[in-house]
Amino acid sequence: MDLLPSSEQEQIVDTIRRFLITEAPVSRLREHGALGNPDAFLWPQIGDLGFFGLSLDEALAGIGLSSAEEALVYREFGRHLISVGVFGLTLGARIAAIAGEAELRDRLLSGSNQVGIANTFEDLRIGPDSCNGRVHLFEAKQASYILLLDESGAALIAAEECTNRETVNATDASLTLERATLNNVKPICWVNADHEPVHTRALLLLAAYATGLAEATRDMAVEYAKDRHQFGKPIGSFQAIKHVCADMAIRTEAAQSLSLFAAMVFAEKRGDQDFQVVSSKIVATDTATKNAAANIQVHGAFGFTAEANAHHYLKRSHVVDLLWGDLRTQRKRLLNLPYSGE
Amino acid sequence: MDLISSAEDKEFRERARDWLNETAPRERRPHHGEAMREYDKNWQKVQFDEGWAGVSWPVEYGGLGLGLSHQLIWYEEYARAFAPDNHLCFVGLNHAGPTITAHGDDAQKSAHLKHILTGEKIWCQGFSEPSAGSDLAGLTTRAEIDGDELVITGTKTWTSHGHLADMQELLVRTDPDAPKHKGISWVIFDMKTPGLEMQPIEIMTAPNLPHFVQCFYDEARIPLANVVGGLNNGWSVAMSTLGFERGTAQIKDQIRYAFLVEQMIERARKRFGTSNLDNDEIGARLAQLRADMAAARAMAYMVVSRAQAGIQGSESSLMRAMVGEVQQRVRRLAFDIIGPEALENPEDDDWVYFYLRTYSTTIAAGTAQIQRNIIGERVLGLPR
Numbered sequence: 001m002d003l004l005p006s007s008e009q010e011q012i013v014d015t016i017r018r019f020l021i022t023e024a025p026v027s028r029l030r031e032h033g034a035l036g037n038p039d040a041f042l043w044p045q046i047g048d049l050g051f052f053g054l055s056l057d058e059a060l061a062g063i064g065l066s067s068a069e070e071a072l073v074y075r076e077f078g079r080h081l082i083s084v085g086v087f088g089l090t091l092g093a094r095i096a097a098i099a100g101e102a103e104l105r106d107r108l109l110s111g112s113n114q115v116g117i118a119n120t121f122e123d124l125r126i127g128p129d130s131c132n133g134r135v136h137l138f139e140a141k142q143a144s145y146i147l148l149l150d151e152s153g154a155a156l157i158a159a160e161e162c163t164n165r166e167t168v169n170a171t172d173a174s175l176t177l178e179r180a181t182l183n184n185v186k187p188i189c190w191v192n193a194d195h196e197p198v199h200t201r202a203l204l205l206l207a208a209y210a211t212g213l214a215e216a217t218r219d220m221a222v223e224y225a226k227d228r229h230q231f232g233k234p235i236g237s238f239q240a241i242k243h244v245c246a247d248m249a250i251r252t253e254a255a256q257s258l259s260l261f262a263a264m265v266f267a268e269k270r271g272d273q274d275f276q277v278v279s280s281k282i283v284a285t286d287t288a289t290k291n292a293a294a295n296i297q298v299h300g301a302f303g304f305t306a307e308a309n310a311h312h313y314l315k316r317s318h319v320v321d322l323l324w325g326d327l328r329t330q331r332k333r334l335l336n337l338p339y340s341g342e
Numbered sequence: 343m344d345l346i347s348s349a350e351d352k353e354f355r356e357r358a359r360d361w362l363n364e365t366a367p368r369e370r371r372p373h374h375g376e377a378m379r380e381y382d383k384n385w386q387k388v389q390f391d392e393g394w395a396g397v398s399w400p401v402e403y404g405g406l407g408l409g410l411s412h413q414l415i416w417y418e419e420y421a422r423a424f425a426p427d428n429h430l431c432f433v434g435l436n437h438a439g440p441t442i443t444a445h446g447d448d449a450q451k452s453a454h455l456k457h458i459l460t461g462e463k464i465w466c467q468g469f470s471e472p473s474a475g476s477d478l479a480g481l482t483t484r485a486e487i488d489g490d491e492l493v494i495t496g497t498k499t500w501t502s503h504g505h506l507a508d509m510q511e512l513l514v515r516t517d518p519d520a521p522k523h524k525g526i527s528w529v530i531f532d533m534k535t536p537g538l539e540m541q542p543i544e545i546m547t548a549p550n551l552p553h554f555v556q557c558f559y560d561e562a563r564i565p566l567a568n569v570v571g572g573l574n575n576g577w578s579v580a581m582s583t584l585g586f587e588r589g590t591a592q593i594k595d596q597i598r599y600a601f602l603v604e605q606m607i608e609r610a611r612k613r614f615g616t617s618n619l620d621n622d623e624i625g626a627r628l629a630q631l632r633a634d635m636a637a638a639r640a641m642a643y644m645v646v647s648r649a650q651a652g653i654q655g656s657e658s659s660l661m662r663a664m665v666g667e668v669q670q671r672v673r674r675l676a677f678d679i680i681g682p683e684a685l686e687n688p689e690d691d692d693w694v695y696f697y698l699r700t701y702s703t704t705i706a707a708g709t710a711q712i713q714r715n716i717i718g719e720r721v722l723g724l725p726r
Binding site: 001002003004005006009068222225226233234236237239242243245246247249250251253254255256257258260261262263264265268270275276278279280282283328330331332334335336339 | 343344345346347411414600604607619620625626628629630632633634636637638639640641643644646647648650651657660661663664711713714715717718719721722723724725726
């Protein structure tokens with residue numbers, strides 16, 4: 001049992017971290033404002049680096065690593081508030097690969113096409129022959145494809161098959177959001193969950209991403225608490241602030257440890273993978289939201305401004321919570337999963 | 343990162359599982375007194391006699407000389423077999439023993455380690471004082487050097503099971519003129535030493551039954567050779583002792599509490615019905631605890647992973663802070679699930695005693711608030 005990344009894994013994290021620090025500083029969100037989807041220009045570069053196929057078999061044109069490496073990378077995506085469109089490409093390429101659509105797979109792996117992601121708005125039902133219901137579409141404006149998934153399976157559909165599309169202002173304004181209707185849409189690719197658990201993988205990556213959000217807000221709060229002086233002292237020397245930061249660190253340690261553990265259990269296809277992954281999503285999204293709120297509080301009035309990046313993390317944490325089953329849904333699911341104490 | 347266990351690990355796990363399933367005592371553990379002492383000592387002796395005590399302890403002092411991963415497997419199997427905790431052996435096995443192993447001289451190791459493993463000697467702790475709790479380094483119990491002896495005068499309190507113990511790990515001030523962290527020594531104290539008097543202190547779980555004692559030392563003389571880790575070096579010795587408490591043994595509790603949550607889910611389904619539970623506040627709390635217990639267990643694995651990699655630090659405080667509160671929430675929720683029966687406290691009670699007991703999990707071995715100071719200052723680097 002070893003939850004610490006190996007030196008090879010550290011190198012992978014280092015590669016993506018250095019890339020994101022240069023190409024995707026969080027300050028970019030301020031410049032782009034509500035223009036939306038500011039990260040699409042990153043996709044071909046991330047594709048070149050091979051990150052969309054990190055955990056895909058080499059026989060399927062992937063890098064052939066595991067969900068453990070992928071989870072480590074998604075933590076970095078979370079830290080940098082990378083657009084949730086990244087889930088569309090990672091998971092979309094996998095669906096295309098498993099469905100045998102090699103040409104589509106390669107376009108998605110290279111990041112040359114965009115994949116929007118759909119989340120249920122009202123009564124979404126998906127299947128190999130027909131998808132129906134009303135959805136929210138994230139990052140779908142320039143997307144050629146839309147990713148759909150639930151516990152039964154995962155699909156890619158052509159973006160133009162979505163009807164009644166209506167752009168709405170997003171709570172998380174750095175993402176584009178639309179409402180749309182699916183009326184008897186047949187997927188281009190369909191992967192059954194018993195063949196490949198894409199939904200479980202999606203929750204695992206969301207948990208890793210949320211863990212990254214939580215790490216970033218913990219670090220922001222701690223840094224500010226060291227710099228900001230009041231009453232002639234750094235505010236971090238006061239227990240009222242210090243303990244808020246400590247709570248953020250405690251929650252983050254829980255989210256990190258479980259995210260890594262769940263990623264390895266998933267990679268091993270252990271019988272308790274759903275139990276660990278759903279637990280991980282619950283703990284990580286809850287942590288992301290609580291840390292985001294605490295970070296705003298530690299920053300005081302400055303934390304309430306648009307200029308501070310604190311609000312982006314709060315808004316993104318709510319997106320991550322609602323994607324593919326919110327806290328309430330996941331709790332209900334977890335309560336009814338068989339326990340595995342292995 | 344990896345989960346894979348070697349063939350040798352698997353073999354050890356299977357042997358441990360078989361042995362524990364066959365041998366672990368099934369009779370109820372008494373909560374107090376001489377009966378509890380006998381029960382704990384016997385169970386420890388059985389473990390020692392059959393070659394299972396001290397998995398990661400040195401072979402020359404009666405241990406198995408194996409690594410942390412084996413220790414982890416042992417604790418996992420121990421919890422899985424519902425083997426009873428022998429709490430009276432806790433201080434010896436998890437504080438005093440590892441401290442003497444790390445800092446003691448050969449004579450101290452030979453004199454004490456094996457007796458801890460065999461259960462022959464029960465250890466207690468003498469750290470806190472009436473005026474030195476969270477500010478432990480402010481302790482004033484004095485030990486004056488007189489030839490080759492230390493003469494101890496002062497008082498210690500919150501000593502769990504002091505009246506049932508043979509030995510005590512004791513922090514005393516040996517240099518009153520040095521800065522407060524620099525004048526402390528960690529010493530081995532025999533509870534039969536003349537000059538020691540004890541006064542019982544009852545606790546909230548069981549009024550009328552002593553749990554803590556307050557110790558009064560009136561010129562109690564012990565050999566100077568009982569100082570462990572060097573004169574006036576007791577603070578750093580004690581800090582490593584507290585570090586052990588936050589270490590690997592936690593996995594046992596994590597697994598136990600996870601099983602407990604499963605029992606509570608069963609009980610709640612019976613009382614409220616499965617479909618009601620899905621939309622109920624109790625159901626939401628149970629699910630959250632299932633997730634939190636999974637996280638607590640992963641945190642224990644993280645602590646072990648860091649220890650295996652030789653990473654020294656205060657990060658294990660993160661797990662301890664989380665676990666103390668989760669355990670309270672588990673027991674509190676059990677109370678809500680049980681309903682009116684929770685107002686009854688029968689002899690064979692399995693709930694009330696343990697619920698009340700969890701009020702100590704955010705106090706003992708450093709309060710939740712002190713933990714947060716440690717995390718803030720030593721993990722996050724915030725100013726004092």
